[in-house]
Amino acid sequence: MARRTVYIxxxxxxxxFADTAIMKTALLNHGYEIVDKIxxxxxxxxxxxxxxxxxEEKMSKRILALGKYSKEKNKELVVAGCMATAQPYKVKKLAPHAHLVATYNVHRVIEAIEKRIDLLEEPSKPKTLFMPNPRMMLRGLIAEIPLVDGCLxxxxxxxTKLARRHVYSRPMEQITSLIQQLVRRGVVEIRLxxxxxxxxxxxxxGRRLLPTLMRKIMDIPGDFMVRIGMMSPDQLEPVLDEFIDALRHPRFFKFVHLPVQSGDDNVLKIMKRRYSVDQYRALVKEIRSKIPGVMIATDIIVGHPGEDEEAFQNTVRLVEELRFERVHLAQYTPRPRTVAAGLPQVPDPVKKKRSKILGEIIARIGLEEHRRFIGSRARVLVVSPGERGGLDAKMFNYMPVILPPNSARPGSWCNVEITDATWYDLRGRVLECTEPG
Ligand code: SF4
Structure with a gap:
């Protein structure tokens, strides 16, 4: 019998993307073939x-189109991921014949296909025990390993709280083994x-193991760097000292992603974030005082219910004060089945205006900070051919430096001179490189 083919x-x-790697692994293990063309x-x-x-609107359109196409062509359709988990009713309306696979059931995708069922109940065996094929996790010389699904x-x-309800951590041995295999395949940047x-x-x-895991990662041989992912400020606080100690090791990018979301205590309360602005500020100051040059990345939502003009100005003041190295700015949009969706909303034009004001401040600060680098020298790790034609390289603190095309080999470490800056990244010229080993 011909192998059944799957397009994802x-x-x-x-x-x-990590869940897709798990699905691909399960499909390949069961003799399916992955194809590039629908x-x-x-x-x-x-x-x-x-x-x-x-x-959600974009997804709805795509699900509707795939629903029609799969019916016409007599193909099977599986809808997996966060929308299938958090809004199954909506997906079923768009594509009634589709089978749904919740985020926590992606390792069981074969059952959905072969038994033609939905998989929306919590599994008895967590997906984090399922070992993905490292080949499926590669993105050039970069790989992403999901440490943990869900949050507290x-x-x-x-x-996302509805889509990834419980905390599932991947066993430590599995992570270290994946890193070893990925590094053997030439990966130079690992994102946890x-x-x-x-x-x-x-x-x-029953306890926070990130610093312990980081110490284990220090012992893995190879020339690679690790970037630690997003952390909730209140969850980092109890292990801050241990975390800072571990982050000092040269194996780790000096990069800390700590979403603040708002610079106003009242809005933080409405958001049900479990820290105050003062607590957040103290964390950032502590990290900066102990890790020179660290990049603090943050996320901010403007226009959340309860954000009046004064609250917005408090956020502006915090951004001006802390001068974050990176800010991911988003306008609030109500999401179904969430508490904030039921609260009185900030009008759209106000959200837009605030987003524009804050966006300009972030860009101004970025440019001021980045311009200081022009004329200086830095050591960078070249990680990939860039999307805009050049080469993407990273400084010790994950600051992106774009290099001219073909001026270095991906995987090499280079000394560069910084020649220009934008609000988002730096531009450089290669002086000399060490070839990847
Ligand atoms: S976790 Fe959030 S950002 Fe990631 S796929 Fe799900 S809804 Fe999208």
Whole structure:
């Protein structure tokens, strides 16, 4: 019998791409073939994201189109991921014949296909025990390893809480073994991802194990760098000293992603974030005082319910004060089945205006900070051919430096001179490189 063929489309963040790697591994293990063209497939899988309203709209259109196409061509359709988990009713309306696979069931995708069932119940065996094939995790010389799915928070704006309800940590031996295999395949940048990597371990050991894992990673031989993913400030606080100690090791990019979301205590309360602005400020100051040159990346939502003009100005003041090295700015959009969606909303034009004001401040600060680098020298790791034609390289603190095309080999370490800067990144000229070993 000919092998059954599967076409997969993936949307969203690193966690979804990691889930696709798990599905691909399971499919290959069971004799299915993955194909690049939808026309060649017997089965279509769409791995969905629903983080914002515009994402949901885009997903809905795609699911509708795939629903029609799969019916016409007599192909099977599987809808996996966050939208299938958090909004199954909506997906079923768009494509009634599709089989749904929740984020925590991606390792069981074969059952959905072969038994033609939905998999929306929590599994008895967590997916984090399933070992993905490292080949499926590669993105050139970069690989993303999901440490932990889910978080301990209950933020009023977040739909992901519905899609990834419980904390599932990947066993430590599995992570170190994956890193070893990836490094053997030439990976030079490993990203440890999760919604909140600071909670890594609470489900398997009853305590936070991120610093312990980091110490284990220091002992793995090879020339590679590791970037630690997003951490909730209140979850990092209990292990801050240990974390800072571990982050000092040269194996780790001096990069800390600590979403603040708002610079106003009242809004933080409405958001159900479990820290105050003062606590957050203290964390940032402590990290900066102990790790010189560290990049603090943060996330900010403007226009959350309860954000009046004064609250917005408090956020502006915090951004001006802390001068974050990186800010991911988003306008709030109501998500179904979340607390914030039921609260009085900030009008759209106000959200837009605030987003524009803050966006300009972030760009101004970025440019001021980055211009200081012009004329200086830096050592960078070349990680990939860049999207805009040049080469993407990273400084010790994960600051991106774009180099001219073909001026170095991906995987090499180079000394560069910084020649220009934008609000987002730096531009450089290669002086000399060490070839990848
Ligand atoms: S976890 Fe959030 S961002 Fe990632 S795929 Fe799900 S909804 Fe999208």
């Amino acid at each position: 489309e993936t949307y969203g963040c690193a966690l979804n 026309e060649d497939a017997d089965i279509i899988i769409i791995n969905t994201c629903t983080v914002r309203l515009d994402t 928070g209950d933020c009023s704006f977040c739909i 991802t999760g919604q909140d990597v600071a909670v890594y371990g609470v489900d398997i050991a």
